[in-house]
Every structure is written in structure tokens, then in C-alpha cells.
Amino acid sequence: MSHEGFRLVSEEQAKRADAAHAPLPREATEPVKVRVMKTEGTGMQIDWRDGHASHWTFAWLRTACPCATCHDEREKEGRPVGVARPEPASLLPLYKDPVRPDSAQQVGRYAISFNWNDGHTSGIYSWDYLRRHCQCAECKAAATA
Ligand SMILES: [Zn+2]
Numbered sequence: 257m258s259h260e261g262f263r264l265v266s267e268e269q270a271k272r273a274d275a276a277h278a279p280l281p282r283e284a285t286e287p288v289k290v291r292v293m294k295t296e297g298t299g300m301q302i303d304w305r306d307g308h309a310s311h312w313t314f315a316w317l318r319t320a321c322p323c324a325t326c327h328d329e330r331e332k333e334g335r336p337v338g339v340a341r342p343e344p345a346s347l348l349p350l351y352k353d354p355v356r357p358d359s360a361q362q363v364g365r366y367a368i369s370f371n372w373n374d375g376h377t378s379g380i381y382s383w384d385y386l387r388r389h390c391q392c393a394e395c396k397a398a399a400t401a
């Protein structure tokens with residue numbers, strides 16, 4: 257994949273994520289510290305410029321993938337961001353590796369992307385998108401208020 261193509265897709269994604277909401281203050285979407293706890297498998301943590309800290313599990317991040325394919329799937333199923341598709345009841349549950357990224361890389365100055373261990377790589381998670389989906393008790397309470 258060329259760098260040019262990569263950028264184009266990510267800008268589209270970022271725009272779509274922004275379209276529905278008023279812009280956030282700059283300090284709220286500027287990470288000071290980004291930690292991807294690959295080895296521990298516990299997820300990603302970001303400390304923001306405005307002093308807020310966010311944490312997302314890898315399972316949440318994977319099901320919240322902002323790429324066009326995952327976005328359309330969620331729309332079609334009416335499934336909110338970050339909610340896994342219900343597993344079909346099975347007599348012989350198959351063992352599945354817990355979802356985690358094999359690697360993660362920053363995309364420009366505004367996003368991060370993951371190479372998930374299930375082979376999916378197309379999601380570009382903008383800081384804005386992540387901050388809007390902060391999973392801390394305070395933000396979740398505000399979102400449902
Ligand atoms: Zn995706």
C-alpha cells in the first residue's frame with residue numbers, strides 16, 4: 257500500500273468521525289503519552305494534554321475499528337461502536353486467541369493504527385475518535401446523560 261493511499265483513507269475516516277460532532281478542544285485530542293500494552297495484552301492507554309487519561313481494552317478497540325468495512329458492518333447490524341457481535345451458541349466452543357495487536361504504529365500526527373492478530377489492519381484510530389470514545393467512568397456517564 258502506498259503512503260499516499262493510506263493518507264487519503266485516513267483523512268476520510270477522520271472526517272466521517274468528526275462530522276457528527278462539534279470539534280473537541282485541541283488539548284483534549286493531543287496525546288502526551290501513548291502506551292500500547294501489547295505484551296500484557298491489557299489494551300492502550302493515552303494521557304492527554306488536558307490532563308485526562310483514557311484506557312481501552314484491545315477487545316474494545318478491535319470491535320470499534322473505524323475502517324469503512326467495520327463501520328458499515330456495525331451500521332447494518334445496528335451495533336454500537338465497541339460492542340462485539342454476539343457469538344453464535346456453539347456446542348463445541350472453539351478456542352480463540354484473545355485479540356491483540358502484533359504491532360501498532362502512529363499515523364501522521366493525528367492517529368494510530370494496529371496490525372491485529374486476526375490479520376485486520378485497515379483501521380485508523382484518530383486521537384479525536386479515541387478521545388470521543390474514552391471508556392472512563394466519567395466520560396461514559398457523560399455520554400449516556
Ligand atoms: Zn476494520
Ligand SMILES: [Zn+2]
Pocket residue numbers: 308309310390391392393394395396
Ligand atoms: Zn474519560
